Amino acid sequence: MRTSTRVLGFLAVLVLVLGLGWAGGRWLGPDEETVAADEGGHGSHGSSQTAEEASDAHGSHGSGAEAAAAGLQVSEHGHTLTLAEATLPAGRQELAFTVEGEDGPVTAYDVAHEKQLHLIVVRRDLTGFQHVHPTMDADGTWRVDVDLEPGPWRVFADFKPTDGEAHVLGADLFVPGDFQPEPLGEQELSASVDGYDVNLGGGFVAGEESTLTATVSRDGEVVDLEPYLGATGHLVALRAGDLGYLHVHPEEDTDRAEFHTSFPSVGTYRLFLDFQHDGVVRTAAFTVEVEGAGHDHATHSHGEAEHEDEQEDDHEH
Template sequence: MRTSTRVAGFVAVLALVLAAGWAGGRWLGPDEDTVAADSAGHGHADDATAGSAGGSAGGHGDHGEHGAAVAAGLQVSEHGHTLTLAEDTLPAGRQELAFTIEGEDGPVTAYDVAHEKELHLIVVRRDLTGFQHVHPTMDADGTWRVDVDLEPGPWRVFADFKPTGGEAHVLGADLFVPGGFEPEPVGEQQLAASVDGYDVNLGGGFTVGAASTLTATVSKDGEVVDLEPYLGATGHLVALRAGDLGYLHVHPEDTDRAEFATAFPSVGTYRLFLDFKHGGVVRTAAFTVQVEGAGHDHGTHSHGDEGEHEGGHKNGSEDGHSHDH
């Protein structure tokens, strides 16, 4: 066989091998678009297109293209900042939770104020019960401290903050509480809750990717109540995705009504916690939402309230705790 013929045959075989390898890579590993989409999941409303959802996310919730929310809080560390718990195991009961936000040069000590606080801390058991939204105090060395109520089981701690001169972050870390633990089921969709004599209803669109306005209505003795300002707004809404506890944090579209602009990032079950304030007391109502794909919509309607919460709630449901602030 002539040398030129052998070379041509080798080149043809090599081309086939390279083509097969490229195709295998497309099937067995993520392409560049997938990697870019996953990486985009760690931005924040301050540096993304939060406004495209029809309202401000208040600097807490992540938003992607066309206003679609992106779940945050899945990482303990990002962009040079790490959430470090002083203890990752605590006994059950009323306990002090201490932590630092570690930067490249040590603990961060300078933060921007967002919604009247330098740092918002969410503590929730992994079965989406025991929800608490608290505001710790910081020592001079950058250590944050706050008391929380803990029951046995695995917990997730979310720190929502913006270092001065830096980007906003939502970081998450696991906390373990030893003892007998039986998880509570998330349950079916539930858009109504009763808290300390208040009836709270949540309505809106619950479809993946579509910009939607969620509206909360708070009533007492059959009459809709006027909510009092809480953290500079008429309400405070946190959504957590069942399974991985992906974190969505949104705020009202305007300061007079409890209307929240958001878009859910994926199908699945979400637990939504609404803080509202009335009579000088902050309460939390919990809802369970089933988010469907395009072509499905299980929305309702209502108006809601805001408030400040420091209490736990079981099964995302109808029990709430009152707190004076």
């Protein structure tokens, strides 16, 4: 057979194979809806998908957007949290930042829980928690003094621009020095701070609406808490690992420190309760283990559990 004939035959077979491969790829490959869903799910800059739609699309066990952790991004929906300095020395330091919008620093904010902006500063091992309220310069620069120890930190800004959506943005801050992370330890639903004993009760199941109640006592007597930020307390919940920030809504117009939230996933969470008594704001910290549905869950505080055990012992005798 002539060489030219062999070459033409080989080319004809090659064209046939490539054509079959292209057709098979069109048949077996992802459809346009799947591709669009993947692009939206990965948060492309051109996507118009809202946080609530993203939460629904990824399946949050029917709890909707309230089950999604916030504060994992430095920028979303045209707003960016920009720290003036990403590294600060240890000690008491001024932390300055701006919230950048499409037209520059944002200078107009709505008031939520009596403040225009709530700032949470916490080390990544979930120690050193501070909930502060900075003041804003005319150019949109926020400033506040915070206490810093060596290690990696996370800064959360919780705010709502006027005529805009509410946001929780997070940015990393580093403090040089010798850093030894502290372990969270096991679940702990009771805490003591400045002579006050605080017990936390509630349901800790992923994907379900939870009502959490804090009881504060001193010298064995329950105290009446004073209003703080428009309620009987302020609770911040952070997920260990990625430090996902949970939206916790206080029950207003009540004499109980009661809060509503939804834990987005199984895992360990650190909860920080700010409460006020005798004109002083104090913070109690708890470690919570959140499990999936179907497990036996402790839905009461440590103090309540002891009271129930005592009742059982009395009944047996």
